Amino acid sequence: MEMQVTIKTKLKISNSEIAWSFSKTMEQYRQACNYVSEYIFNNDFDMKQSRLNKELYTKLRNLFSLKSQMAQSVIRTVIARYKTVKTQMARRPYKYQDQNTGEWYREVRDLTWLHKPISFNRPQVDLQRNRDWSYLSSGQLSINTLDGRVKVDPICRGFNQYLDGTWKFGLAKLLKSSGKWYLHISATKEVADFNKQTVKHVVGLDRGLRFLATSYDEQGKTAFFDGQAIMRKRAKY
Template sequence: MKQAVTLKLRILLAAEEAQLLQETMRQFAVGCQLVSQYLFDHGFVLDQNVLHEALYHRLRADIGLKAQMAQSAIRHVIGNYKTVQTQMKSEPYAFKDRYTGQWTRCPRDLTWLRRPLQYRKPQLKLVRNRDWSWLKDGRLSLNTLAKRLRVTPYLHGFEQYLTPDWQLGTATVLRTGGHYFLHIAAAKEVATVDRTQVKDIVGIDRGLRFVLVSHNRAGQTTFVSGKAIASKRAQYHRTRQELQRKNTKSAKRCLHRLSGRENRWMSDVNHRLSKTLVSEASPKTLFVVENLTGIRQQSRRQAQAQRELHSWSFFELEQALRYKATLAGHTVIAVSAQYTSQRCPKCGRIDKTQRDHKHHTYRCVACGYQSNDDRIAAMNLVTLGQQYLSGSNHPRFTKEVVG
């Protein structure tokens, strides 16, 4: 299978070069907005050929994009709409009937959008060997609307991805914190770990009180507290509230900077957590995580807990774990989260009253086994991993089977 990663290289630019690149990024964003508006106005026909026929000459003549950049703008917007389409399908609209009390789920599609996707932030997509390439002296050649630039990248440990077994693809130019970055897509063919080759299983329960709790077949459990992370998130939230109350231009600029800073911090947290899990695992480990799709819609928490739930990037942590595990010779599966916190890992009894949410404990009324409720979930995930190794492609717990 092919494993993809993104190389995030900072590039050094002179003042004139930065100006040329920034102007190209602005015009590319304008072109993307044109394509997005056209899709919104014409029924979301996500077809490259149709959009090329309708918009290519406008992108070239009115916006001033070069030929390859015009094609890249169309592909980029189509990809964004397809991503939104997938997200909307996976998260249908749910409402409760006021008379019957029953919940109804309505599938959603792109017609639910009230306005087209917005492309306000300057950006630029560059095709490998057409718009960007490596030079023999180690510098990068980047295409702009005026001329090609030769810039110096900071590799910072990314040298391992510049070998022949890694295939480099499209690059994205972004500006963050006053610096310019080149995000390069890279892919490598890696050997997959068959379920018959797995040597160990690690169940990983993700949450708010504990960022994650891992448990392996040897009975070893690791807790990673989320207290410090929750405290810092709360600090960011208070700062945002203060700036929103001021509602001045400078406060809005500060809010924008703050948002980017918090997102980068959260990404770094996920990167370090996933790296630690993979580095401490034994060879050929199966990581088992819960499928948390729709958890935000299903939650009935209070306002503060709901905000904390929305601010934690469960999906990003899972994605980081997946690619790191694959490159290290491990594998990851996502299983149903149903009953993982209600089932006794010793006798198999399922009863939601056995879990004490307030004190974060679990006690089985049948066999008397008790432990931390998050640890219970991680232990049950190991059991689901064993079911997977036994041949079940969709392991899950059911009351009828377990009793």
Template sequence: MAKKVKQSVVIKVKLKLHHSTDADLLNTMMQQYRNACNLVSQAFFDDHFRSNTQALTKRLYHQLRQDFHLKSQLAQSVVRTVMARYKAVETQLGDQPYCYPTDKKLPNGRPELVWVHRDCQWLWQPINFSQPHADLQRGRDWSFLSNGDLSINTLEKRIQVTPVCHGLQEYLAGEPITSAGHGFEQYLDGTWKFGVAKVLHIRGKWYLHIAMTKEADELQLSKNPKVVGIDRGLRFLVTTHDHQQQTTFVSGKSVQRKRAKFKRTREALQCKGTKSARRRLKKIGNRENRWMTDVNHCLSKTLVVTYGADTLFVLEDLTGVSFNRDDLPKALRNDNSSWAFYQLEMMLTYKAHRQGSLILKVPANYTSQRCPKCEVINKENRDHQQHQYQCADCGYRSNDDRVGAMNIQTLGQRYIAGNAKPRFKKPKSTKTTVA
């Protein structure tokens, strides 16, 4: 019997309010919910992260209802929201261990580095919830109505809003959905279950972000899947090398130009230091994040559509890898560390799984130093300035990003061949003694 796995997606539904007073009711609920989250976050921080969800709910439930006038379900949802945020932060900290040098030296003369795992104990202050929002439980705080509207519970009463999304009205009315199934309607086939919904007010518009889950058989690739090695960077956002020995480069020049423009604007506003400049800085930061998310979304979708089902996408495990480069120009020196490589990885993971493909993460050790022809590992073979790789042993020469993608693809092939943990190891140098 095939093992079942759970797939999760979040769909965004735009809302149309029926009355002007509905906006006030939603705003009040979201602000009180946000304030309650900050209270729970402070309590969890003061308790040194020892309490669990059940203990926090038991201790703060009545205070949340009395101080913020929350209903029973919302009071419990506040604690779950805070605990979920701390769990996500702890995962992010675990993926970025702290590194510091010791007094000892390695055989090559470099200082020995110590990596320390990080968790929530590294936080100096509690997590702050700044954006008003509210997490609504399906069936209690929000539900569908037979006329196609949504019923949302507020602190005072339930209100009706109209979702602006194609296919939903036909689904609720029991009518056949005639669209191609590339939008919201693809989740209305009966296999997806509606879950928690987050109500948000973004740039003057109301949205409901609905979590949906689906159980499916665990994906199994064929014996000879397509193996695609993916090298991530900034000069080329991704460089792929596939099973047909074809290499594809996705240029990042336009991305670098736009990021440089954002940076110049931020620096000019920071020099002013006025209140209006700070408001403008916040708007620009949000705009840059939305643009960055869209770039990664389009890029991950293109990769999945291009290679199709039964593909093994191989990525480097960048956990604990430092991207700071002293050989880059000053304007681009920190771009590597600020680009959302992890976001691209997450988007590619869930999109590939839905398409019938899988993601494999392999160690990044020596992927840019190994010659894909003679397999000799030599750091000096790579020229960062010219973006070239030339092997001193066999003379093989190619683009350094292409060499990285080729080596990553090689690790994927070894995984398919039966090596559960493929990685490159540099052979120990042997010294000969002349008598």
């Protein structure tokens, strides 16, 4: 089976020009997403990528100065968001009570219940492996922007474990949080299928804030990992 993880690496930006290129690229990408979102909303929620690509690809490149791959990524990003919202709405039907009989009814909701297009408020950009980003032999990351490719240093403890040839990198998302730059990289690896017959010891883990983790096994053994020290350090910085 396939195991998937998201590698979250901080980026070391060497100069303000790179930061400006990142900001400009992310903002143009965000505006392009809203443009596509409005089109989908006004065209009966057509999410066929081939039709959207034919109708919007050239416009996205001209209006927002996007590179070829980024223009296509915008369409995929918006389609994925609409599909997610569609699933969420279907899982939460509208419930109402008949005022005459007192009976309750459920009505399944779909995208037509939306009153306005889905809005993309946070600047970010999705980057395709090799075409928009790549890992260099020097240990740096090469990231595509509207001003061309730039090289940055990743700050991620344990990143080398994903470079043993068994992991396959995919989509990466560039974003900014609390003044710092990050790249979230999707990685997959083929692992053996789980066989419950071979399980000899079961341990359950529960994560939290007061206790970072609590473990419990089938023999009744419990362990608590206190989070007070971490919370104090977090409050300090």
